[in-house]
Amino acid sequence: MGIRLRVSPQTLCVLDALLEHPGQWRHGYSLSRQTSIPSGTLYPILMRLEKLHWLETRWEEPGNLGRPARHQYRLNGNGCAWATQELRAARARKFWKPVYSEV
Amino acid sequence: MRNAQTAPFARRVADSAMRAALHVWPEESRRWGRALQAELDEIESPVAVLRWAMGGFMVLGRAWWNHVVHSWRRPFGIPAEGPLASKVAEAKRLPRMPRFVTVLLLAASVALFFTRDFRQAFSAGTQAWGAGLPRVDYDSGNWLRAKANQTHDPELLAIYAITTWRSNDERLQAAAEAVRRDPSLVWIYSKVRLLDEPCCGLHPVSKEGVAALEKADPDNALPRLLAASLIYEKAERDWSSKPDPRGEFDYKRLVEQNPEWQAAMNYAFQAPKFDSYQAQAFELYRSAARRYDLADYPELGVRMLRNAGFGPGSSVGMYSDWLLTQGESAEKAGKLDQAADLYWEPVLFAQRVLQQDGSDTANWWLLNAERTSFQKLRPLLLKMGRKDEAEAMAYQQSSLQARFERGFGNNYYWDEYQGGWTGLMIRCLCAIVFLLGAAVVVGFGIFAFGRWRNPDSPQKVLGAGAAAMDYAPLLLLLASGALFVVFRPLILTYNRYMSVPWSSDTARGLEFSAAAPYGMPMWYYGFSAKYLNAYHGWMVLIIGLSVMAAYILARGTMRTWRDRAAA
Numbered sequence: 308m309g310i311r312l313r314v315s316p317q318t319l320c321v322l323d324a325l326l327e328h329p330g331q332w333r334h335g336y337s338l339s340r341q342t343s344i345p346s347g348t349l350y351p352i353l354m355r356l357e358k359l360h361w362l363e364t365r366w367e368e369p370g371n372l373g374r375p376a377r378h379q380y381r382l383n384g385n386g387c388a389w390a391t392q393e394l395r396a397a398r399a400r401k402f403w404k405p406v407y408s409e410v
Numbered sequence: 411m412r413n414a415q416t417a418p419f420a421r422r423v424a425d426s427a428m429r430a431a432l433h434v435w436p437e438e439s440r441r442w443g444r445a446l447q448a449e450l451d452e453i454e455s456p457v458a459v460l461r462w463a464m465g466g467f468m469v470l471g472r473a474w475w476n477h478v479v480h481s482w483r484r485p486f487g488i489p490a491e492g493p494l495a496s497k498v499a500e501a502k503r504l505p506r507m508p509r510f511v512t513v514l515l516l517a518a519s520v521a522l523f524f525t526r527d528f529r530q531a532f533s534a535g536t537q538a539w540g541a542g543l544p545r546v547d548y549d550s551g552n553w554l555r556a557k558a559n560q561t562h563d564p565e566l567l568a569i570y571a572i573t574t575w576r577s578n579d580e581r582l583q584a585a586a587e588a589v590r591r592d593p594s595l596v597w598i599y600s601k602v603r604l605l606d607e608p609c610c611g612l613h614p615v616s617k618e619g620v621a622a623l624e625k626a627d628p629d630n631a632l633p634r635l636l637a638a639s640l641i642y643e644k645a646e647r648d649w650s651s652k653p654d655p656r657g658e659f660d661y662k663r664l665v666e667q668n669p670e671w672q673a674a675m676n677y678a679f680q681a682p683k684f685d686s687y688q689a690q691a692f693e694l695y696r697s698a699a700r701r702y703d704l705a706d707y708p709e710l711g712v713r714m715l716r717n718a719g720f721g722p723g724s725s726v727g728m729y730s731d732w733l734l735t736q737g738e739s740a741e742k743a744g745k746l747d748q749a750a751d752l753y754w755e756p757v758l759f760a761q762r763v764l765q766q767d768g769s770d771t772a773n774w775w776l777l778n779a780e781r782t783s784f785q786k787l788r789p790l791l792l793k794m795g796r797k798d799e800a801e802a803m804a805y806q807q808s809s810l811q812a813r814f815e816r817g818f819g820n821n822y823y824w825d826e827y828q829g830g831w832t833g834l835m836i837r838c839l840c841a842i843v844f845l846l847g848a849a850v851v852v853g854f855g856i857f858a859f860g861r862w863r864n865p866d867s868p869q870k871v872l873g874a875g876a877a878a879m880d881y882a883p884l885l886l887l888l889a890s891g892a893l894f895v896v897f898r899p900l901i902l903t904y905n906r907y908m909s910v911p912w913s914s915d916t917a918r919g920l921e922f923s924a925a926a927p928y929g930m931p932m933w934y935y936g937f938s939a940k941y942l943n944a945y946h947g948w949m950v951l952i953i954g955l956s957v958m959a960a961y962i963l964a965r966g967t968m969r970t971w972r973d974r975a976a977a
Contacts, residue, residue, distance in 0.1 A: 336449040336462070346446060346465030351472055354442055377452075378445030 317344050319397050321352050322390040325362075325382045332365070332379035353380055361386030420456035424463035431470045436477035443470065482510035486879055487857020504872070505857060505879035515883035516850065522890045531897030534927035535840025538833060551575065554710070557702065558584070564591035565698050572601045572691070573713040582616055589622070595694075596626040597687040600636060601714075614643055615721075631681035631763070635722035638674040641665060642725050665725075666732055675729040678722075679755055684763045689912040692920070696908055711904070712924040723775035730756035730779035734786055741786075746794050753787040756780065781810045832896065833929030839893040846886040853878025900926055 320342040325333060327341075339349050356362035363383050366376045382390055428447040435443040446466040453459040485505035522528045551574050558566035567588035571581050585602045588595050599619025615636050623633040642665050649661040665671055695704075695714040704710055737752030760776035784807045791800040856875030904923035907916050 334449065334452070335445060336452045339462075346449075346462045347468030348465070350442055350446060350465070350469045354439070354469075374451050375444075375448040377448045378441070 314393050314397070317342070317348055318352050319394060320344060321349065321356075322382070322394060325380065326387065326390055326394070329382060329387050332367075332381050334377050334379060338380070356382075356386065359386075361389055420459050421450065424450055424459045427463045428466050431466060435470055436473050438477065439473040442473070482513075483508045485509055485857075486512055486854060505853070505876045507880045507883070512879065512883050515887050519883070519887045519890045522887075522894055525894070527898055527901050528890065528894050530901060531836060531893050531927070532840055532843065534897070535836045535893070536844075538837050538928045539841065555584075562591070563698075564588040564595055565694055566702070567591070568595050568598045568694060569698055569710060569714060571598060573710050578604045578616075582619070585616075585619065593626070596622055597685075597690050598694075599623045600632060600687050601691060614640060627685070629682050631678040631684040631759075632686060634674040634678035634681065635725060638671050638678065638725045638729075639722040641668055641671040641674070642722075642728075662728060666728060671725070675725060679729065679733075679759045684759075684766050686766045688766070692912045692916065699908070711920075712928070723771055726759075726775050726779060730759075730782065734782060737786060741790060746790065750787065750790055750794070753783050753790060756783045757787070777810055777813060781807070781814065784810065830929045830931035830934070832900070832926045834931055834934070835896050836893065836927045837930075839889055839896065842889045843886065843893060846882045846889060849878040849882040850886060853882060897927070900924075 321338060321344065324338055324341045335346065335349060335353070338344075338353075339346055342349070344352075353362060353364075357364055361382060363381050363386075365379050367379050369376045425447075428443070428450065432440065432443045432447065443466065446462070446469060450459055450462060453462055485507050486509045488504060523532070551570070554566060554570045554573070557563075558570050565588075567584050571584035571588060574581055574584070581602050581604065585598055588598060599622055600615060602616065602619060603613035604616055605613065617640055620633055620636045620640065623630075624637065627633060645661050645665045645668075691714055695711055698704060699711065733752050733755050737749040740746075740752060741749035756779040760780040763772060763776055784803055788800050788803045788807065791797075791803065853875045856871060857879060900923045903919060907919040907923065910916070
């Protein structure tokens with residue numbers, strides 16, 4: 308792919324949050340609240356995951372008038388497999404301790 | 411959910427900030443900015459909404475950083491998004507060189523331009539195209555005059571007087587002012603040449619200057635030789651303007667019979683020393699060059715140090731012949747000792763001068779005088795019974811003969827032996843650097859300001875611009891490097907000679923190193939004399955236009971036939 312993702316603890320947190328309900332679309336703010344990662348850190352992680360083709364993105368349907376459409380995210384099949392592997396490896400070397408979920 | 415009542419001010423600030431951020435967000439990642447902005451409505455806490463917006467600005471900073479870094483991989487004039495970006499890989503009419511490579515190549519060329527050696531090479535090359543011979547240009551002439559006025563330094567005034575191309579009055583005033591401030595600089599009158607009609611390849615010196623020099627340096631033969639030359643040159647000019655039907659030899663006879671000329675030549679041949687003042691000129695220039703950092707004005711050095719030739723050669727030749735004629739008369743009259751003294755005079759004079767002036771012109775005139783004297787002297791010595799002296803002279807005579815057969819290589823440094831090809835190369839490289847620089851500017855202009863052009867349309871301008879942006883920076887660097895490499899040995903030689911004490915060899919080394927950029931191969935001079943004239947110019951123009959007309963006609967006819975065949 309030409310890009311290698313730096314798997315930082317914050318990235319692992321985001322992956323963990325996205326793996327909580329793998330097929331479900333998530334919003335940026337909810338991810339931020341769940342992981343306590345500020346927007347300035349969260350979005351570059353999401354941008355890199357998308358560039359690696361592990362993250363699917365879409366704009367939500369404009370159903371609610373008076374509010375702009377929000378961007379949604381979820382891991383694709385490859386992304387889920389890779390994230391599971393990374394989280395397992397991180398846990399094994401005690402690099403990262405899950406806060407919200409067990410994979 | 412949106413809660414506009416909770417913190418309207420904080421939300422308004424965050425909204426405005428994100429909207430402003432979106433305006434400057436790079437196109438390729440702007441949707442992420444919109445994604446950040448869309449979340450603002452979901453945040454309830456005023457602090458959190460501001461923190462979210464601040465995070466958005468951090469993401470904007472990263473986006474810009476990535477945009478800039480990635481833009482360096484694209485060629486100049488190609489935006490990140492749009493029709494041009496997708497066509498770069500396959501379109502021939504778009505530049506493909508990444509802009510960081512282009513910038514690096516151009517930066518290397520510019521860095522080279524900041525080196526003094528390169529600047530001098532470029533300056534010499536451009537001047538050589540203009541004048542052919544080194545000439546103090548307008549800027550350096552002005553600089554020199556302003557600096558001389560500001561510092562009241564007689565040495566600068568002296569250099570200005572010798573090197574300026576301005577009027578005779580300006581030259582003589584500057585020389586007089588320099589000598590008034592420092593009387594030891596009186597020798598500059600032998601170097602300040604006037605713009606009057608040149609004689610024997612040299613412009614004349616001033617009569618008043620020569621008189622001052624005679625007074626200041628009475629033991630030196632040079633001022634008397636210059637005075638004699640003035641008489642000779644005047645006679646020649648008078649004869650040229652109204653040629654005497656009796657022929658050239660009559661004006662020479664008139665000069666020979668002129669008592670002033672006779673006195674001056676007699677004094678010069680008897681003078682105890684000959685000083686060409688080349689050493690003084692060298693020291694003057696070296697001293698000023700060190701104090702005022704004149705290295706950026708190489709033409710001053712060339713003008714100062716170039717040994718322009720031995721001006722009084724004709725007078726020396728004539729007087730030597732006259733002495734030999736007198737000697738023959740004395741020999742016929744049986745006054746052998748007197749005849750020997752007269753035959754020796756040109757030999758001794760030549761040896762005295764050649765210790766000081768090693769120029770080819772001086773060599774030719776003086777060695778010729780010596781050789782002619784030996785032809786008379788050797789038989790006389792044998793007649794006088796001085797066999798040993800005559801034999802020693804035979805050896806010298808044969809070595810002189812060999813020297814003449816080998817040739818003196820007039821303009822040795824300017825012709826094809828050494829300087830000519832170097833000069834040609836410097837001129838050509840200089841022109842190439844100039845043209846490539848112009849190509850870069852034009853290519854950049856086409857793609858930096860012509861993005862609106864549709865790459866699908868076959869436009870020759872875009873093709874030329876693309877070629878310029880792809881190849882010109884590399885070729886510019888190569889040509890600049892070649893110019894630097896060609897000129898570097900010359901400047902090293904020049905600097906070396908400028909750092910050692912003066913000797914007769916110094917003139918040759920300095921002349922070669924300083925004047926080589928202005929030389930051309932001998933074939934060029936032959937070619938230009940034969941073919942570079944109005945007649946051949948018109949001929950080439952007419953033939954060229956005829957060939958173009960024939961081509962256009964043939965192409966039109968071929969198209970007509972093709973269209974008919976297709977119909």
